Amino acid sequence: MFENLTDRLEGVFKKLRGHGVLTEEHIAEAMREVRMALLEADVNYQVAREFVDAVSAKALGREVSQKLSPGQQVIKIVHEELVDLLGGSAEQIRLDGPQPVTIMLAGLQGSGKTTTAGKLAAQLKSKGRKPYLVPADVYRPAAIEQLQVLGSRLDVPVHPSTTDSKPVDICRQALAEAQDKHYDTLIIDTAGRLHIDERLMGELQDIQRAVKLSEILFVADAMTGQDAVTVADTFNKNLEITGIVLTKMEGDARGGAALSIKRVTGKPIKFVGIGEALDALEVFHPDRTASRILGMGDVLTLIEKAEAVVDRQEADRIAKKLKRNEFTLEDFLDQIQQIKKMGSLEQILSMVPGINKLRQLKDAPQPNEKELVKTEAIIRSMTRKERNNHRIIDAGRRQRIAAGSGTSVAEVNRVLKSYSEMLKMLKKMRGKPGAISGMKRRKVPKGMRR
Template identity: 80%
Template sequence: MFENLTDRLEGVFKKLRGHGILTEENIKEAMREVRIALLDADVNFKVAKEFVAKVTEQAIGREVSKSLSPGQQVIKIVHEELVALLGGEAEQIRLDGRQPVIIMMAGLQGSGKTTTSGKLARMLKGKGRKPYLVPADIYRPAAIEQLQVLGDRLDVPVHPSTTAMNPVDIAREAVDAANKEGYDTLIIDTAGRLHIDENLMGELQEIEKAVQPSEILFVADSMTGQDAVTVADKFNETLEISGVVLTKMEGDARGGAALSIKNVTGKPIKFVGVGEALDALEVFHPDRVASRILGMGDVLTLIEKAEAVVDKKQADKLAQKLKKSQFTLEDFLDQIQQIKKMGSLDQILGMVPGINKLKQMKDAPKPDERELGKTEAIIRSMTRKERKNHKIINSSRRQRIAAGSGTSVADVNRVLKSYSTMLKMMKKMSGKPGAITGQKRRKLPKGLRRR
């Protein structure tokens, strides 16, 4: 996400930091490069022009802070303006007021409405809500079945719709059913089209009039860039959307839609889809995204992701094992699975501050998801006895493990070596009371010893 833009901006700021004093001329030169970088990232032309004008005006007119270098001052201004461009503050979904809360999902076909409806249901269920999924797309083949499958996987009830029904009637009946059964949140998955047409917009207006939703979320495929912004604007003119969900953000290295949509439509981005998994939906935080764009990482989201997947009891148990040097290959496998739950390695590393500088180094290691999968397969091919005591894994056992995991003996050796090295490091770090990196405690002179 935003990888290309981040690289370009870091290059611009590197030049700025090279200047001891910033003049009007070199600020304007840097901003010209920023403007080109934004346009290359598929940011709306008008948005890019206004953004650069605001930053230039502030950078030239603002008094330089004593605690910051001139280059840092410009980066600070760019960060502030990026946050404002992305919406200022995170906009929460409205769950108060009249119950049940009705959320209507709208957008073109293929934007990811149905999957996003499921992801949103999962998120709200995790917050203690009682969601009710409503399939109102009677046109796309298997759309109703798709939502029913998602509902089964999430253990979330789905309204019994059929293709013979009218979408407006489906929505009305679902509201009645929710009132009877005590569901507090309806998520209506409406039909999309391959392009905007009068029939689509007319049907959406009828559903809106019939159920009066608290939220109308426009679901847009971020990979379509400025097309997504244009369509969002047209939907907003007809429907008065309350917010935007940008899908496929994990694959959008440019990020032009995210940087333009709030400015063009006046509506905030409320969520972003960052993967195919049902837990891959995130609340959109403008300040955190601005930090990621500028290569500053996103530690808060990283902490939240870790807290969401780490069980406190398990963490305490693991801490005790590490303390007693009892960390087995079974524990190693558990840790790999915890990491995978947090997202892809690229996503996790993208939240680490300064990671882009490391990536740009010549011999920088590149995250390889396949290696993680290979390690997992190797450990799974071991017996329970082998996982608990790696020292018993001799040559014939290594050959069996390699054959069972579809890897080579060299791969098995590599995993065992990495694990052994990790154990040694842990042993050094834990040490004895008062020890530093495993060194023996120095004896005090006889007269100073504690009695």
């Protein structure tokens, strides 16, 4: 999402690193470029100006360690200010206090409220909560049906709302039902509009008065940029929202909404949606996002994603097979499945430090989701015997595999060649102490946990 901004900022910092001593003129020139980069990323004009002023004041005041070079000092200040701009620290939703906890999702039509309700229910259920989904959008029958479908997929109960009921009555009935059946979290999906109107706000305020809400989360489409910030500010003035969920963060948006919305509304971004899957909702970490923007990667999130999908026993099994040179195409297929659970290749690579610099190199390999899908199809078209012993795959078998996977013989050959080269690399690694064992699942160091 922040790719263009990252590229622009890295260009600015590269110039700064070329100076042994930074003068006021150097800093002023760099800050002009930073300001332009922020504006091009659709950051609010006032927010961009205040950000640059804060960085300039600290850079000129030398408020950083003298152990750093002048260029590093400015980068450190920019990182600190970005973290502050994005909210400072991660904020979780409130789950303590009287039960059931009630969470209302508000926002314009098409922002992703209904899908977010399902994602939030999935996340809370995985933590041992008992969520109850409440469809309160009676103007769009498909919204009620959509939430029922999501509830069925998640095995989460959904309130039996009907289009002839008033939203406020639905919420009152749902609260009584939750109390009676001991559900501990109500997630209310409200109606949206194409634009803000008094009737919409009045309806949300009626629900707010009728049901004691623990959280009012404003759901915004990050792709709409500054429009999302303006609408969030209006909702906040009418409802006093408690937090923000930014959806479609995996898209091609320039990042202006994420960088502006906290400063304009005063309310934190609590979650970000990073895909359509029901597990594609993440707690928003300002420090990690700032590091991504500056091309420093996000190793902590990468570790957490890996730990969430990698089974320890499975990791130990694979490590032993690697040591014994028994890593088969069957195992290779299993590893592809693990990678897919972590997210798209683009998302995974965006967390790797320095990946932007690598992409700028001539002939640098680019992530290709389609090639991963092809590889999976090719391996699945093999028999179990072929997966466990690739040496028996002769010309005739390759033709059959290509036909079965909808690919060409050349593509089958390419997969087998890549696999063979990987085995050679692993064989070399076996001779290095700790090389293979180091590939096992590691825990996050205690001091790095959040």
